[in-house]
Amino acid sequence: MDKQSDVKSAPNNDTYLTYAVTPEGDIAWEWNVSSAMQAMITRHMKQPWHEIPLVMRTYTLSSDDREAAYEDFPISDEPLAVNRTRCGLTSPWAELGYLSHGNPFIPILRCGQDPDKPFPIIISTGDMSNVTVGGWWGTEVFDGYGLGYKGNDGLPPRSDDSAMGRPPSYAAPSSFSAALSSMSAALSPFSVAPSSMSAAPLPSAVSRGCKSNFPAVLMLSWEYPPHVVGGLAASVEGLSRGLSRLGWEVHVLTIQTEHAPAYQWSDGVHIHREPDLRSATPLPFMEWVFAMNLAFLRGAERLTREGCRFGLIHAHDWLTGAAAAQLKQSWKVPLAATVHSTEAGRSLGHQGSRGQMAIREADRALAYEADHVLVCSRYMAAEIFAETGISVSKLTVVRNGVDAEAWAGQDAAGDPKDIRETSHGFVGEAADLSSRFEPAGAGEQHIVFLGRLVHEKGAQYLLRAMPLLLRRCPQARLTLAGAGPYEPQLRALAAELGLAAPRVRFAGFAGPAARRALLAGAAVVAVPSLYEPFGLVALEAMAAGRPLVACASGGLTELVEHGVDGLLAAPRSAEALAEQLAAVLGDGALAARLAAGAQRKALSCGWAEPAAEVSRLYARLLN
Template identity: 30%
Template structure:
């Protein structure tokens, strides 16, 4: 191996970088793993992504791009399984990786999400490889907000803590996560922060702009259609925003929207609020269609109840749009209030409407906020910078490991 070139195993048990986005279990983590793998390969490293085989016809290995290969791990039946039901298959996942690494070990393992961490902990304990871990979401936060509606396995928090204590380094994505890990008993000295990234070449202020409706103003919400993302808050806020259209992007394809339970719930709320004629659902859209839609909006809203990190504010800011987001999780780091937008309390339609109305009434302020957001993403969140910071964390762990001499047992 050439000096400085690493062989890196990224483990992402349910979130394949090859998956189509927009499904219940396909979102930001898929994008993160795919983009991180590519950016590490751009730095000259060799990357293999280990993800669960969820279809019989998938090949064992797929080249994602130069320097990046996806390895489909047989663990459980080769069919889609909700991620909250994957825990019983993680032992098989880990044992498969351990067997694969006995003859051709990577230099290090970087697991993503707590179940990947469990499988990787098993495999690295057998092989002696260094392990870094990124949670992407924490069970303590999910349980606090969803309570009895949380579908996670009951042992999730205990097992997450085991991963945190057993790995060599945790790569958190924001300050709020570091504080949460501290409450779990994981010391801050074991944790470093590397944020998620955004493709600043795809998400840019320049380029096509999607067609708008006839109303003077348009606000936009983008993301999975699940209640915690707060689309109901946006609908309620719209009743306080005259002459404004709300575009909601995400969920199933457009021809399946009528059967979607969350769409039906939101449409009923819109009718009750008297704004049904000003709410437009696009359904899920291809990634290439997202930047033109963002550019068409006056303001992008991100009113989630909680958000472990939140990619959408970065995508909006990279496109030069101001953001109004709930003051939770990673959004506390990404959205600079008042420079790039506004932070408001979660579940507060009045506060959301007030912040949006302030921006809608100030075209010059919106333009300045969009420009500041673009500069912020270029300075902090481009994938080359994120990959360099991740590589630095890898080197810290590798440099701290004892050197084993030739012939040592």
Template identity: 35%
Template sequence: MKILMVSWEYPPVVVGGLGRHVHHLATELAAGGHEVVVLSRRPSGTDSATHPTHTHITDGVLVVAVAEDPPHFLFGEDMLAWTLAMGHAMVREGLALGKPGVGAGWQPDVVHAHDWLVAHPAIALAEHYDVPLVSTVHATEAGRHSGWVSGRINRQVHSVEWWLANESDALITCSASMHDEVTRLYGPDLAPVTVIRNGIDVTTWRYRKREPRSGPPRLLFVGRLEYEKGIQDAIAALPRIRRSHPGTTLTIAGEGTQYDWLYEQARVHRVARSVSFVGTLGHTELLGWLHGADAIVLPSRYEPFGIIALEAAAAGTPLVTSTAGGLGEAVVDGVTGVSFLPGDVAGLTSAVREVLDDPAAAQVRAKAARERLTADFDWHVVARETAQVYLAAKRRVRHPLHRPEVVERPLPERDLP
């Protein structure tokens, strides 16, 4: 098949797990004989003079990294305007693919959108080429905000998500919990929703058996520094953990909007000297940190999947995770890791202590987690199942859509004017 993927991130522009997911899926589909074109973007804050549109073939995938237009929009300050401008630039380049002499008249058999930020270009291009639109919903605005979309931008993002879901001819989610979430938020007239788990290439994550070592325990978190990732709960648990395991440290790898607040939380809980923020890590650095940690702690309050759990399992790092969303499906409590309820600081503390108190049992669980990857999370399986969704998708008859009704969270009495 000829597949046009549209994603707001693709290596080297990677914001989170979505970029790595699209990269692995695209290259695996290409290796399977499909023609894959990925429409993505150049880095934020650039323009066509410094970073012109770059078209190149990497790992069998034709990547069209679209330049930003001159208008001055910043993602952090003008998110919706920035997103619309990116979409406009993507549409231009997507249309050019079908022009003789530019894209050699290439036309896709299917358009695959990844999340709401590319809703406008994906919908427009699927309509232009008159092909099915398949959308993977990696997360939802309501899910990221505990089920509510009370702010103006929250409502706008939710409405775009709803539009993309209802315009799609097939939908993909990465977990059963996300399937239920998407159906509840955007139904009832959706196209079929298929659950296809995220995959992992275990060959790129060298497994290392835990060896007995001296010194204080080392805990690791990897992910975006956002409230829904629950890092604040790991920080709150650290003083309790240190009482039973003196000297325990927590290293936080990643970037995000909540850095200042999380740094202050470490001060509030009097563990600032035991918490280190190391920023974004490259693959080799991350692997080193995974091998050196006694456990990786993933305390998400909302998590559609949690690809870092698979990466840590592949490296042999003991898993301590919440049961939020996809994490509850990716990690089998007591078998491949130790779990606790989202937001439960006492449960998090108990889970970490269980791992630190019995390294041998933690090693058994880590080995089981690694073995499960090859059976349940192989990228070849993910690509094959995705291709089946493409083949089954048929372009539906379009009808005018009303605006969605957005449920807002009522203000508590104490917040009323």
């Protein structure tokens, strides 16, 4: 037989899918699912492995390899023989998977005849347009992700939201004032291990083959540059680089994306991008999340085959929780988890939909499973404590950092061509920002908003503040740089308020270079968030030396000192925002003083200190 395989390994310890072509032209498939992956799937399905409905999906390719039709074959826990003539296959393409709740097909593995040829994902018998991969919303999501409760706050619900696959509105979080009040005496223990604890010893030279004798760290993150959705990507990148500079061997396992190699070694960090298998049929959001975790587990198993020996796992947010918990159990190593935000915070603590409750449970599960939980602010520490009740001794506040030198010294003529967006607002082909953003003209005062277009980022209040502001500062201009499910409502609100271009521009999602160009031309940066665990955009604006107006919500109150390095406005108040923006735009001396104070603070907020704190925590967990 002419046998080919995408993975060759010991059947009891690994996951693989192989085939052999018989002299008669039949294709005999052989497959195995590792015990770790079986355990993760059975826990998700709440069924024993022998009851999981496994399926082999085979594909027929068109002559130009651009389209494929598929046929499903239910299988038992035995090799499956597929007749080439029966399936009408011109080449042996297949996926091994199972039918999840509600019968969506979840691929575990795929195998193709030519490893150098991309697997077909343009399906003629299945519609890919509604696949909820990599997005916060979709037509088959429970009710979406991070939806908050369906309150009428700032914007009315739109009648066509359901048809658009988007929630009608998002909600502000609670202030957690009760939790903060009750924990006033307990907040001080939210700190890292004592500074006298020595940092971990330097590992030996790192390599692609993972040959170091020092236990490496495996970071799991669903986004990592150039796949950027929010602040999580920058946070993971900055921390991993900082840890590498301290001598740690850091491997970041993330999801494969366009315009990025499967493996990359950058600034001392090993970056591994694993494909999340997209099959012919759309997945509900929570099932897509689990399929992504299968990809994380598959990638981790691959790295161990290549010789990596990980001594610690660091998971970022609930989206990686299932794989992180399984790897902790399989490898018997400690698990650290950074919770960047919570569904409870985004939804004001309201019970919400079935999907929201599932996400809240995933938040709690990660916090309980982790040996230690890291958060980016004291506000977030109180939020996690209120939501999970975990011990204060299990929580550590490690603030985010910023590469101040990378943000400083930009001029308004900086490169504006690092916009990356797709239909989901994510990484895609670079587009020219200049077509959607024009630098402020003579006498114009440019206000910049950077962030996801979701309710909790508060852009609706910024829009409502503009008519009030224009009465006092008629040269004010607003650019909203971001993408998200709330954009149609925000555009409708801008039209209702008579805020057409050039007074208000929607610039789309901005990558790092575009963000620097936008900040360089800003007279003031507005951060009107209703819920903000930390405020990374605010810190980036500080690093760029821009005056800042932010709402006094969440971690922003810990980052911004009112009147010294920025101005704070009452949350959810267009009047308060307009007042503070007018103060900056109308007083050049105040703007210059705030900008100077902001840049001084940013220079003290690099990644060296957070990385050192996490390094001490790693050492404590390993010891």
